[in-house]
Amino acid sequence: MRRTGRSWDVEAMTRFPALLILLVAPFFGEGLSGSSPPLELLTPWKLAYMAALYGCGALVCREVAHRCRFRFAGLVMLGVAYGVWEEALVDRYWFFPQFWADSGIGAYSVVRHTNVLLAGHLTVFHAAISICASVLVVEWLVPRARHRPWAGRPGLAVAGLVLAVTPVIYGEFDKRPPATVLVAAGMLLAAVVVTAFLLGRRPVAVPSRGRGSRPRRGLGWLAFACVCAHWVLTYTVAETGLAWPLGVALSLLPVAAGLLLIPRVAVTGPYGSDGVRVVVGLLAFFVLLDLLVTVLGRYDMMLSAVVAAWLARHLYRRRDAVEQHAPALS
Secondary structure (H helix, E strand, C coil): CCCCCCCCCHHHCCCCHHHHHHHHHHHHHCCCCCCHHHHHCCCHHHHHHHHHHHHHHHHHHHHHHHCCCCHHHHHHHHHHHHHHHHHHHCHHHHHHHHHHHHHCCCCCCCEECCCCHHHHHHHHHHHHHHHHHHHHHHHHHHHHHCCCCCCCHHHHHHHHHHHHHHHHHHCCCCCCCCCHHHHHHHHHHHHHHHHHHHHHCCCCCCCCCCCCCCCCCCHHHHHHHHHHHHHHHHHHHHHHCCHHHHHHHHHHHHHHHHHHHHHHHHCCCCCCHHHHHHHHHHHHHHHHHHHHHHHHCCHHHHHHHHHHHHHHHHHHHCCHHHHCCCCCEE
């Protein structure tokens, strides 16, 4: 039913999910973390490039997952593949000592020109936020489009081509690890994509909510705690003196805990109301992070905090309405 009056019917304003993902994914991938100033993202040239990189990446991942009938694990692995693509082959921050120093991690966990700690952190971020959260949010904002492709074959081909040429347009060619390292990154990317197809095609029934089942209200807090612990450990473990394999494992432990606990606790699939709670928990972390960065002098990050807070509130208020559109498999 269409809402009237003072309430804003988001569904009426977002009839084109392919266009919406081109806008949501850049904000999630760049704006939430502060990698790009929020106001700078609004400039036409910056938005066009970020839409090409993040938007086309999220669109391609969603369309492949939808057309191949992947369960959610397949989309997650495609998100991991996207993280490898962007950070190892486009931005090449895996191999950039200046970025390591600016992050406060330095040369900790560097193996064969690759900062393993940052590689893991950036991959987790892109898989969870740039791809999965972006796709889920658009699915919830445009529920009527959930069971159909968002782009035709020509549109998907164009998105894939645009994504493929981003290293040529923007590739950080001054960050030049040995060719063997880049080849290894390409092989890793291929292996992750193959894994996505292997995992994604295994159907698993989503636990249905029975009469005695209650919404898992703590799922949002669990997601918040996991991302907070991962973020803090990533940027502090280098100072502990732990051997780098232990430090990297420790930083990824909250991620593994979330991946293990959330599916076991949830009573709906990722596209249902429990999925909303998880994404709201993730957004809540970035709201607090952006507010902290604002207090430290990046006043433009207040805009990201406000937008993320509004979106989290809007999704949470509609959490039960998404259930009727949730797919039968996860």
